[in-house]
Amino acid sequence: MAEGRKGREIHLKSRPQGEPTQSNFELVEVTIPEPAEGQVLVRNHFMSVDPYMRGRMNDTKSYVPPFQLGQALDGGAVGQVVRSRSPALKEGDFVVGSGGWRDYSVGNAKGYSKVDPKLAPLQAYLGVLGMPGQTAYVGLLDIGKPVAGETVFVSGAAGAVGGLVGQIAKLKGCRTVGSAGSAQKVAHLREKLGFDAAFNYKDGPAAQALDTLCPEGIDVYFDNVGGEQLEAAIGKMKNHGRIALCGAISQYNATSPTPGPRNLILAVGKRLTLRGFIVSDHQDRYADFLRDMSGWLREGKVTLEETVVDGLERAPEAFIGLLRGDNTGKMVVRIAADSAGS
Amino acid sequence: MAEGRKGREIHLKSRPQGEPTQSNFELVEVTIPEPAEGQVLVRNHFMSVDPYMRGRMNDTKSYVPPFQLGQALDGGAVGQVVRSRSPALKEGDFVVGSGGWRDYSVGNAKGYSKVDPKLAPLQAYLGVLGMPGQTAYVGLLDIGKPVAGETVFVSGAAGAVGGLVGQIAKLKGCRTVGSAGSAQKVAHLREKLGFDAAFNYKDGPAAQALDTLCPEGIDVYFDNVGGEQLEAAIGKMKNHGRIALCGAISQYNATSPTPGPRNLILAVGKRLTLRGFIVSDHQDRYADFLRDMSGWLREGKVTLEETVVDGLERAPEAFIGLLRGDNTGKMVVRIAADSAGS
Incomplete structure (x- = not known):
């Protein structure tokens, strides 16, 4: 991989008072660090915007810690491993993890799960299968x-x-x-x-x-x-x-x-x-869920609905729209322009 | 038993608006009917006033039907069988039932349960054991x-x-x-x-x-x-x-x-x-409850607290006081002056 790879990420610039606005967010260009031993570098294809993220933008204690001002947001994202320093994942693997709101994420391989893009379109792992x-x-x-x-x-x-x-x-x-x-x-x-x-x-x-x-x-x-x-x-x-x-x-x-x-x-x-x-709290049901839901998908018993917004820079707009109810079905942001998705 | 036995009962005269007042209640003298086949006549010793009764004074559907205007209220009461036309109960038995707010109740023997006045004072069957x-x-x-x-x-x-x-x-x-x-x-x-x-x-x-x-x-x-x-x-x-x-x-x-x-x-x-x-809804736990609670009572592990108000005519006053928090522990009304209770 090239030295000094550049990428963008969305930072929380200020905490929303009431409805979030564009001014609460900032798109920042950063140099992507090299993955350390045990880590992987993932190029995100899709990221998720979810209602629960609104709570994390407040500075209050909850079941997930609040986002920090001046730092990148995070959340569900699905992408492809472009560099691996872990035996658990290899380059080319498709994975889902929590390194959203950025072009690339770097993290411990244990924080990512392999997904099968043949079973369902990649972004389904942020929605129906996620x-x-x-x-x-x-x-x-x-x-x-x-x-x-x-x-x-x-x-x-x-x-x-x-x-x-x-x-x-x-x-x-x-x-x-x-x-x-x-x-x-x-x-x-x-x-x-x-x-x-x-x-x-x-x-x-x-x-x-x-x-x-x-x-x-x-x-x-x-x-x-x-x-x-x-x-x-x-x-x-x-x-x-x-x-x-x-x-x-x-x-x-x-x-x-x-x-x-x-x-x-x-x-x-x-x-x-x-x-x-x-x-x-319900990870003990993950295998049941995946078996049932992928079966229903395969048999056409469950319909996959989504609203796709194009471009990482539009993630704040997607999130603001989500809280307003602009979406039908799962709202995702396509980060990699070459990812066709479904 | 004497023909034309007289007794008193408390009627709901009007539905309370907000806090109940004495004017919502009326003490009425009635002739006690003879028990029919399968019925018993019970002389009440104590009656219960309970917070849930307030809801029944409104004309709204709930898990117990509303009290009817111009008719006797009812609720928990403990007393002694004075006439029985059922093999299930005999004269002299002490029983608990739902024929409160009156001197005497008449009803199907199945609606009463025998209680043991040696195990605990009679009124305990309206409180700790009730x-x-x-x-x-x-x-x-x-x-x-x-x-x-x-x-x-x-x-x-x-x-x-x-x-x-x-x-x-x-x-x-x-x-x-x-x-x-x-x-x-x-x-x-x-x-x-x-x-x-x-x-x-x-x-x-x-x-x-x-x-x-x-x-x-x-x-x-x-x-x-x-x-x-x-x-x-x-x-x-x-x-x-x-x-x-x-x-x-x-x-x-x-x-x-x-x-x-x-x-x-x-x-x-x-x-x-x-x-x-x-x-x-939890009658399947009645035996467990009675075993545990009477055991705790016997061993002195549970303290029996009560507030006793004397006289059926003072039942409305007791009930009004209950909603105001005048009581400590179970509030009961002693109806039979000769019942010493605890």
């Missing part, structure tokens, strides 16, 4: 525990996780109801993803939509958004219903505490379980 | 699932349920923290019930008290009150903490929806489980 896919899988099956014949409601259903939750629930014999933020997305849910019913949460009160679409109530609610839809779902839950708390995108840009569900008291009489989870 | 005791037992052990060495916080800790939660948690090797509404109750928690720490929630923000008393966080929160203390507890929960949602007495008299916990989103990153429960 963290969002596994989030949908364990969140629905292990936290929500749906039973055939039950009604499953998922918010943010046009997103990377929500769309898979609906499709898996359908495969498990459930009635599926989804919400999204535009008429086009709602049509997509019904026509492409096989939802039994869907509504645009911007059209009116969620409680009213759920009254109409879930007349007999909800057994499992997969919550990606929090706020008004969580309250509405609690109101429509059946006895012994389960709520998988996955995220609360409606609140991520909030600058002051947002009201909690005023009807949480109903959880007593209805014997509801609300359970928060994060996917990294 | 519904509140079983609520504490299953809510703490089966919903909260504490492990020795963990920190258990219980609100409403001077109440019938909360006081037992703290004592059971202590028996299981946990560190126990309780909240109550007066300095006297706080002293009671520490000195009589063996709580490791306690605070008066009226003294200042609950979040501040929990910061001081649970510096390492909370593993299990047993919620009797909802509102501010629930939010404060969510803020102090450790990762993988469990919240048993038992009741929300701070909200029972509310006339408009009360704010939910603004920090519920923390349940995701902390992987919290919030689970509502009602004791009647």
Whole structure:
């Protein structure tokens, strides 16, 4: 490899107050270090933007440490090994890791997992076969525990996780109801993803939509958004219903505490379980997930939806758009112009 | 038995708006019907007042039907069979049933359970050996699932349920923290019930008290009150903490929806489980409960606390006081003046 290889990376320039803006980010040219013993150098093809990254832009303690000002962001990325100093990976291998928001990443080989580009397009390892896919899988099956014949409601259903939750629930014999933020997305849910019913949460009160679409109530609610839809779902839950708390995108840009569900008291009489989870606790289910999800993909039982934004320099724009709901399906940024993807 | 036996019962005269008042209740003299085939006539000695009854005074659907206007209230009561037309019970038997708020109850023998007045004072079957005791037992052990060495916080800790939660948690090797509404109750928690720490929630923000008393966080929160203390507890929960949602007495008299916990989103990153429960779902644990609790009582490991109000006519006053927190331990009304109780 050439000495003094140059690459670009996106730094966090300032912490967003409310909705992030371009000025919170900075594209910086850097010299890529040589990999040390045990490390690999990976050229990124695609990187992921995910809602959870918004939390890491605040300076608050959580299950993942906050991003540091003046340093590169990180997150899921898939690429190809161009230099290896580890027996675990060889040059030419395709890998997924957490070195996103940059052209090249350098890191310990143990931090990367080999992926098979013949099984699915490379960027699928950031979506349906990656963290969002596994989030949908364990969140629905292990936290929500749906039973055939039950009604499953998922918010943010046009997103990377929500769309898979609906499709898996359908495969498990459930009635599926989804919400999204535009008429086009709602049509997509019904026509492409096989939802039994869907509504645009911007059209009116969620409680009213759920009254109409879930007349007999909800057994499992997969919550990606929090706020008004969580309250509405609690109101429509059946006895012994389960709520998988996955995220609360409606609140991520909030600058002051947002009201909690005023009807949480109903959880007593209805014997509801609300359970928060994060996917990294469920690595024991990774093999099951990969087997099931790749099988469903192969058999055409799961539809792969994505929104691709071209160019590392547009990653901030992609992320800002994600929080606004600009995407349908998994949103990724194509970093390597020569990577055709799917 | 005499023909045309007279008795008194308390009717719901009007539905309370906010805090109940005496004018919502009416003491009515009635003629007690003869028990039919399969029924018994029971003379009540003690009746229970419980927070859940407030919900039944509203005209809303819940897990127990609402009380009807112009009819007798009902609820837990313990008494003696004075006339039996069932082989299941004989005259002189002591029984617990749900025919409270009256001098005499008549009902199917199957609706009553025999109790042993030698094992514990009669009114204990309305408290430590009755519904509140079983609520504490299953809510703490089966919903909260504490492990020795963990920190258990219980609100409403001077109440019938909360006081037992703290004592059971202590028996299981946990560190126990309780909240109550007066300095006297706080002293009671520490000195009589063996709580490791306690605070008066009226003294200042609950979040501040929990910061001081649970510096390492909370593993299990047993919620009797909802509102501010629930939010404060969510803020102090450790990762993988469990919240048993038992009741929300701070909200029972509310006339408009009360704010939910603004920090519920923390349940995701902390992987919290919030689970509502009602004791009647857990009858499969009744034998375990009775064996354990009566054993602890016999061995002096559980302290029996109660507040006794004398006279059926004072039952509304007792109930109103219960919602205000006038009681320490189980609040009961002595109906039969000749019943010495404990």
